[in-house]
Amino acid sequence: MTEQSASTSAESSATAAGISKQPPSGPLPDAEAIRWLRGTTAFGLFLIAIGLFALFCARDIRQQSLAVHDPGPRALPLICGWLMLVGGIVQVATALFRSRQHRLRWKFEQPLRELCPSRTIWTLMALVLYLLLLPWVGYSLATVLFLGITLKLFGSGWGETVVVTVVLVSLISILFERLFQVTLPQGSLFF
Amino acid sequence: MISELLHPSVLIPWCLAMLLGIFVGATPGLTATMAVALIVPLSFHMPETAGLAMIIGVSFTAIFAGDIPATWLRIPGTPASAAATLDGFQLAQRGRGNYALGLDLLCSAIGGLIGVGMLILIAPSLARFALRFGDYEYFWLGIFGLSMSAMVTMGQTSKALLAATLGLFISTVGQDVVSNAQRYTFGVVDAYNGLNFIPVMIGLFGVAEVLRNVGRSAELNRSPINAERVSLMGILPTVWKHKLCVLRSSVLGTVIGALPGAGADVAAWGAYGLAKSTSKDPDAFGTGTDEGVIAPTSANNAAVAGAWIPALVFGVPGDAVTAIVLGVLLAYGIKTGPFLFETGGDQIRSIFAIALITQILLIPCGWLGVKGFGLIQRLPRRMVLAGVLVFSTVGAYAINHSLFDVWVMLAFGVVGFFLEACAVPVVPMVLGLILGPLVEEKLRSGLIASSGSLEPFYTRPLSLTIIGLLIAAFLARPLLRWLLSRKT
Numbered sequence: 001m002t003e004q005s006a007s008t009s010a011e012s013s014a015t016a017a018g019i020s021k022q023p024p025s026g027p028l029p030d031a032e033a034i035r036w037l038r039g040t041t042a043f044g045l046f047l048i049a050i051g052l053f054a055l056f057c058a059r060d061i062r063q064q065s066l067a068v069h070d071p072g073p074r075a076l077p078l079i080c081g082w083l084m085l086v087g088g089i090v091q092v093a094t095a096l097f098r099s100r101q102h103r104l105r106w107k108f109e110q111p112l113r114e115l116c117p118s119r120t121i122w123t124l125m126a127l128v129l130y131l132l133l134l135p136w137v138g139y140s141l142a143t144v145l146f147l148g149i150t151l152k153l154f155g156s157g158w159g160e161t162v163v164v165t166v167v168l169v170s171l172i173s174i175l176f177e178r179l180f181q182v183t184l185p186q187g188s189l190f191f
Numbered sequence: 192m193i194s195e196l197l198h199p200s201v202l203i204p205w206c207l208a209m210l211l212g213i214f215v216g217a218t219p220g221l222t223a224t225m226a227v228a229l230i231v232p233l234s235f236h237m238p239e240t241a242g243l244a245m246i247i248g249v250s251f252t253a254i255f256a257g258d259i260p261a262t263w264l265r266i267p268g269t270p271a272s273a274a275a276t277l278d279g280f281q282l283a284q285r286g287r288g289n290y291a292l293g294l295d296l297l298c299s300a301i302g303g304l305i306g307v308g309m310l311i312l313i314a315p316s317l318a319r320f321a322l323r324f325g326d327y328e329y330f331w332l333g334i335f336g337l338s339m340s341a342m343v344t345m346g347q348t349s350k351a352l353l354a355a356t357l358g359l360f361i362s363t364v365g366q367d368v369v370s371n372a373q374r375y376t377f378g379v380v381d382a383y384n385g386l387n388f389i390p391v392m393i394g395l396f397g398v399a400e401v402l403r404n405v406g407r408s409a410e411l412n413r414s415p416i417n418a419e420r421v422s423l424m425g426i427l428p429t430v431w432k433h434k435l436c437v438l439r440s441s442v443l444g445t446v447i448g449a450l451p452g453a454g455a456d457v458a459a460w461g462a463y464g465l466a467k468s469t470s471k472d473p474d475a476f477g478t479g480t481d482e483g484v485i486a487p488t489s490a491n492n493a494a495v496a497g498a499w500i501p502a503l504v505f506g507v508p509g510d511a512v513t514a515i516v517l518g519v520l521l522a523y524g525i526k527t528g529p530f531l532f533e534t535g536g537d538q539i540r541s542i543f544a545i546a547l548i549t550q551i552l553l554i555p556c557g558w559l560g561v562k563g564f565g566l567i568q569r570l571p572r573r574m575v576l577a578g579v580l581v582f583s584t585v586g587a588y589a590i591n592h593s594l595f596d597v598w599v600m601l602a603f604g605v606v607g608f609f610l611e612a613c614a615v616p617v618v619p620m621v622l623g624l625i626l627g628p629l630v631e632e633k634l635r636s637g638l639i640a641s642s643g644s645l646e647p648f649y650t651r652p653l654s655l656t657i658i659g660l661l662i663a664a665f666l667a668r669p670l671l672r673w674l675l676s677r678k679t
Contacts, residue, residue, distance in 0.1 A: 039613035046609070047353060054360055054375075062372045069643035073367035073374055076631045080360035087353040117406040124402065124605070127580060131597055134584075143581055150580065154405065154573035164574050172585055175218070180229070182589045 033098075040095040047088030054081030119153060126150050138187025143169050196544060201241040206556055208233075208245035209252045209549070213560035216256025216268050218586065223253030223269055227515045239523055244545045246519050250512050251549045254455055254491050255299040255557055259564045262291050264579055266397035270388050271455035271491040273621055274463050276396050278476065278483025285479060286419055292561040293426045294481060295488040296554060298437055301430065302489035303550040305441035306448065306496025311543050314500045321449045321501055326637035327648050331657040332450065333630035336457045337622055338464075338661055351619040354610065358623020359630070361386060368628070369635055381595035390587040390600040391624060395617050397583045398604025401576050403611065423558060429481055436466055436482050437489045444490030448497020455494035456625055462490030468664050496546065503527050503539070 054077055061074045130146035137145075147165040156164065176182040195201065208230050215226035230249045234242035257268025262279035275295065282291035324332075337355055364375045365385030376382040430437060440462035447458040466486035467476045476483045495512075502513045505527075517527055525531070525538050567575060587600040607617050641647045648654055 036614070039615070043350065043353075043610070043613040043615050046613075047357070050357065050360070057375055061367075061374050062370075064370050064372055069638050069641075070369060070635050071638060073370050073372040075635075076627075077360065077363045077374060080356050080363065083356045084353065084360065087349070087356065091349075091353070119408075120402050120406040120608075123405045123580075127398075127584075127601060127604075130584065131594065131601060134588075134597070135594060139585070147577055147581060150577045151573065154577060155408075156573055160574075164577070168578055168581060172581065176585060176589055180215075180589070183592060184585065184588070185594070 037095045037099050040091050044088045044091030044093075044095065047084045047091065049088075051081050051083075051085030051088055054078075054084065122153055123150060126153065134185045134187075136187055136189050138189075139184035140169060140173065141187065142185075143172070193544060195240055196244065196548060200238070201244055204233075204237055204241050205244040205248050205549075206552060209248040209552055209556040210559065212249035212252035213256040213259075213556060216253035217259040217560060217564055218268070218582075223250070223257070223512050224515065226253050226256075227512050231515065231519055234519065235522070240541065242519075243523060243541065244549075246516055247542065247545045248549045248552065250516050251303060251492070251495055251546065252553060252556065253512070254495055255296060255488070255553060256560060258295050258299070258488060259292060259560060261396075262295065263288055263564060263567060264397060264575070265400045266579065266583065267392050269455075270392065270621075270625055271459050271494070273392060273396070273456065273618070274459040274487035274491075275484070277463075277618070278479050278481075281477065281479035282484070287479070289419060289561065289565060290421045290426065291479075291484050292565075293421050293423050293558070294429060294484050296557040296561065297423060297426060297430050298440075298485045298489040299492040299557070300550045300553045301437055302441040302444060302491070302493035303496055303553065304547065305438065305489075306445040306493035307543065307546045307550060309442070309445045309493075310496050310499055310503075310546070314504055322505075323653060324450055325651070325653075326633045326640060327651055328653045328657060329450070330630060330633035330637055330648065331654055331661070332447075332457070333626045333633060335657055335661050335664075336460060336626045337619075337630065338664070347614075347616055350615045354615050354617070355619035355623040358620035358625075359627040360623075361391075361620075362624045362627025363631070368632060379595065381591075381593055385628075386599055386624075387590060387596055388625065389590050390596040391603045392621065393583045393587050394600040394603030394605075395607035395621065397579055398600060399607030399611060399617070401579050401583075402604060402608040404572070404576055423554065430485070433482055433485050436485050439469075440466065440486040440489040441493040444493030445497035445500075447490070448494030449500040450497075454498070455491040458494035458497070459487035459491040460622060462486040464664065499546070503531060503542070 058074050058077045058081060061077065063072045063074050126146060126149045129149075130142055133142040133145065136142075144165055147168060148161055151161040151164055173184070177184055211230065212223075212226045215229065216223055226249050227246065230245050234245045236242075237245065254269060254271050257272035258275040258279065259268065261267040261272040261275035262283050265276045265280045267273040267276055279288075279291040279295060282288065337359075362385070364382060366372070366376070366383045367374055373383070443462050443465060444455070444458040447461055448455060463476075463483065463486050466482045467473045470476065470480075470482055472480070498513050502517055520527060520542075525542075531539055567578075570578075583600060584597055587597045588594065590596055610617055610620070637648065638645075649658060
C-alpha cells in the first residue's frame with residue numbers, strides 16, 4: 001500500500017484515540033497495524049449495518065413520480081445503500097486480509113475499552129438524561145442538574161461547580177431568552 | 192455620498208449592528224439569518240442610509256463570525272465555516288488561535304473587497320453567465336464539490352468517498368422534493384424537512400470533540416491555552432506572501448456565490464481543495480497551515496458578495512440572508528432587477544459604497560469579536576467542555592425550537608466520535624450532506640428534461656468545462672510529481 005498520510009483533523013484525533021490511519025504495509029509495529037485494522041473493521045461493520053438498513057427501509061419509499069424519466073425518490077437511497085454495503089464489506093475484507101498477511105492476532109472488543117473510557121460513557125449518559133429531562137423539568141433545572149453532574153465528573157470542586165453552573169445557566173438564559181427572544185423548554189411538570 | 196456614510200449618525204449604528212452580527216454569528220445555534228432578521232426592525236427606525244448600512248453590514252459579517260467558534264471550539268457557526276475547523280482549529284490548539292483568526296479576518300475582508308469589486312465591475316455579465324448554468328452544469332458542480340472530499344483528505348480516498356456516500360444517504364432523509372414521497376422519516380413530523388445542517392454539524396464537530404477530550408484526563412486538566420499576542424499588522428506579510436491564494440480563492444468564491452443554490456459553503460470547500468491541490472506542501476493541509484486558513488475564508492466571504500450578483504441583477508436571492516436583504520431593499524423603495532443598473536444610479540452606488548466600506552469596518556469589528564471570544568480560552572478546559580455541551584444543546588434547540596434537532600445533534604456527536612476514532616475523515620460526510628440535495632435534484636430534473644438521456648450531461652460546453660476542471664484537479668498533483676521526478 002502506498003497511501004500517504006492524510007492531513008485532516010481526523011488524523012490527530014485518530015492518533016490521539018489510539019488508532020492509526022496508516023494501513024499496515026511492510027514492517028510496521030504490530031500495535032500500530034492492529035489499531036488500523038480495528039478502525040477499518042469497525043468502520044466496515046458500521047457501513048454494512050447502515051447499508052442494510054438503507055436497503056431494507058428503501059422498500060417503504062413510495063416509488064411515485066410525476067415525470068416519465070424521473071428515476072424516482074428511491075434511486076439515490078438505493079445507490080447509497082448498495083455503495084455502503086459493498087464498501088463496508090471491502091473494508092472488512094481488506095482488514096482481515098491484511099491481518100492474515102501480517103499474522104496479527106487481535107480481539108475486536110479491545111478497542112471499545114480503549115476508545116470509550118468510562119468518563120466518555122458517563123458524559124454520554126448524562127447528556128441523554130439531560131435531553132430526557134428537558135421537556136419535563138425545563139431548561140433551568142435540567143441544566144443545573146446536567147452541569148452539576150458533568151462538572152463533578154470532569155474533576156471540578158464543589159465551589160467551582162456551583163459558581164460555573166449558576167453563571168452559565170443565567171448567561172444562557174439572558175442571552176437566548178431575554179436578548180434573542182428564544183423560548184427555552186419550560187418543563188411540562190410545572191405548567 | 193461617502194461623507195454621508197462616514198457621518199457618526201450612520202457609522203455608529205452601522206458598527207454596532209456589525210458587532211451584533213459578529214456576536215450572533217459566533218454563538219452556536221444562532222444563524223446569520225437570525226442576525227439579519229434581528230436588525231431589520233431596528234433598521235426601520237433609522238434614517239434610510241443608516242438602516243441600509245446596518246442590514247448590509249450584518250449580512251457581510253455573519254460568515255466571518257461563524258469562523259470564530261469553529262477556530263476556538265471546533266463548532267462551525269455556519270455551514271460555510273466548517274472548513275475553518277481544519278487548519279484554524281489546529282492552529283488554535285497550538286496557542287495560535289488569535290493568529291489564525293487574524294489571518295482569517297484579513298482574508299475575509301480582502302475576499303469581500305474582491306467580491307464586491309467583481310460585483311461592481313462585472314455583475315451584469317457574470318449574472319448572464321450564471322444564467323447559462325442548467326441542471327446538467329449544477330449536477331457537475333455538485334459532483335465537483337463532492338470530489339473535493341477526496342481532495343481534502345488525500346491519502347484516505349476510499350474511506351473519504353465512503354464517508355461522503357454516508358453523507359449523501361443522510362441527505363435523503365425527509366420529504367422528496369420532486370415526488371413528495373417520505374424517505375426514512377418513520378412518521379416523525381420533525382424529520383419531514385430533512386435533517387437540519389446546523390445540529391448535524393454541532394454534533395459532528397462540537398459534541399464529538401468534547402467526547403474525545405473528556406476521555407483523556409490530561410486534556411481535562413490541561414492548563415488554559417495561552418494564546419499568543421499578535422497584531423493584525425504583523426499578519427499582513429503572511430497575507431502578502433499568499434496573495435495568489437487569496438486572489439484565486441476570492442475569485443472562485445465570487446463565481447460560485449453568483450450561482451443560485453451553490454453558496455458560501457461550496458465556495459469554501461472548493462477553494463480549500465484547489466489550494467491543496469496547487470500547494471507545494473499539500474500533505475501539511477489540516478495540520479495548521481496558513482493556506483488552509485486563507486483559502487476557505489477568502490472564498491466564503493467573497494461568495495456573499497457573489498450571491499448579491501443574481502440578487503441585484505435579477506432579483507433572485509441565492510440564500511435566506513439575501514432574501515431578507517432584498518425584502519428590506521424593497522421596503523426602502525429599491526427595486527432589484529436589470530433596470531436597477533440603468534435607472535437607480537444613486538441607489539446602486541449607495542449599496543456598492545456601503546458594501547465596500549463594510550469590508551473595511553469588518554476588520555476592527557471582527558478583531559473586537561475575536562478578542563472577546565478568545566477570553567473563553569483562558570478558562571480551565573473542563574469548564575469550557577461542559578459549557579460547550581450546554582451551548583451546543585441550547586444552540587441546536589434554538590434553531591427551530593425543536594428537541595428533535597437536539598437528539599439529532601447528540602446522534603451525530605456519537606457518529607462523529609466513532610468515525611474519528613476509526614480514522615475516518617468527517618469532512619466528506621458533511622460535504623455529502625450539503626451537496627446531496629443539489630446533486631439529486633439536478634440529476635433527476637436533468638434526466639426528466641432530456642427524456643432519460645445522459646447525453647446532455649457530457650456534451651454541453653459548460654458541462655464539459657466542469658468535467659475538464661474535475662479531471663484536471665485530480666491529475667494536477669500526480670502530473671506535477673511526475674514532471675518533477677523527471678527533472679531530477
